[in-house]
Amino acid sequence: MNTKEEFYLKYKFAKQMLETEINILIEEFVFKHGYNPVEHVKSRIKSEESIMKKLEKKDYDKTLDNIVSHIHDAVGLRIVVSFLSDVYDIVSVIKKSKNLIVVDQKDYIKDPKETGYTSYHLNVLVPIYLEDKVSSLEAEIQIRTIAMDFWASLDHKIQYKFPNEIPLDVKEKMFENSLIIKELDKQMMHLNEVVNKYDNKK
Numbered sequence: 001m002n003t004k005e006e007f008y009l010k011y012k013f014a015k016q017m018l019e020t021e022i023n024i025l026i027e028e029f030v031f032k033h034g035y036n037p038v039e040h041v042k043s044r045i046k047s048e049e050s051i052m053k054k055l056e057k058k059d060y061d062k063t064l065d066n067i068v069s070h071i072h073d074a075v076g077l078r079i080v081v082s083f084l085s086d087v088y089d090i091v092s093v094i095k096k097s098k099n100l101i102v103v104d105q106k107d108y109i110k111d112p113k114e115t116g117y118t119s120y121h122l123n124v125l126v127p128i129y130l131e132d133k134v135s136s137l138e139a140e141i142q143i144r145t146i147a148m149d150f151w152a153s154l155d156h157k158i159q160y161k162f163p164n165e166i167p168l169d170v171k172e173k174m175f176e177n178s179l180i181i182k183e184l185d186k187q188m189m190h191l192n193e194v195v196n197k198y199d200n201k202k
Contacts, residue, residue, distance in 0.1 A: 007064050013128045014137040015075045025093050037086035043077040075139035080149045084189045087143050101125040116178025119144040151181045
């Protein structure tokens with residue numbers, strides 16, 4: 001096995017370890033609370049081409065060491081939840097994990113990006129086991145609501161249609177829609193709280 005093959009194999013193992021840990025944490029949450037806040041979970045490993053483009057954009061040499069040092073989302077996992085409050089419940093659960101170490105976090109819900117993008121990002125160290133050695137690789141976890149995921153998906157497609165610069169009117173419209181999404185999340189969370197009150201009266 002050459003160095004490059006072994007390198008990417010480690011990322012494959014990290015993705016599998018992260019998937020397993022997240023699934024266990026979610027099942028544990030459901031057992032304790034009798035409620036599953038998660039709509040779906042998706043994971044991926046960035047393609048080599050995408051990783052190299054990102055290194056080039058950051059003006060780093062295309063080396064394996066630079067991937068580890070400067071590409072923090074080579075392994076990515078997205079958790080889509082029902083309601084806004086569920087985002088923070090899942091964040092709390094992940095932070096309490098004994099197998100994942102949080103090294104960075106960004107709350108783009110409280111502090112959205114200029115585009116209007118909202119989500120909660122956690123960068124974690126994932127343990128991997130290879131030939132009796134324990135090491136770790138960094139992975140990025142995104143936690144967002146269905147509404148946030150809908151907006152982000154369309155934003156991603158629009159950015160691909162305008163690889164150089166997104167027209168100002170399109171930017172402004174997307175930002176306006178992000179505010180609508182934000183308000184929708186608040187309204188749906190409030191509605192869920194109302195429904196829960198009726199359930200508690202039974």
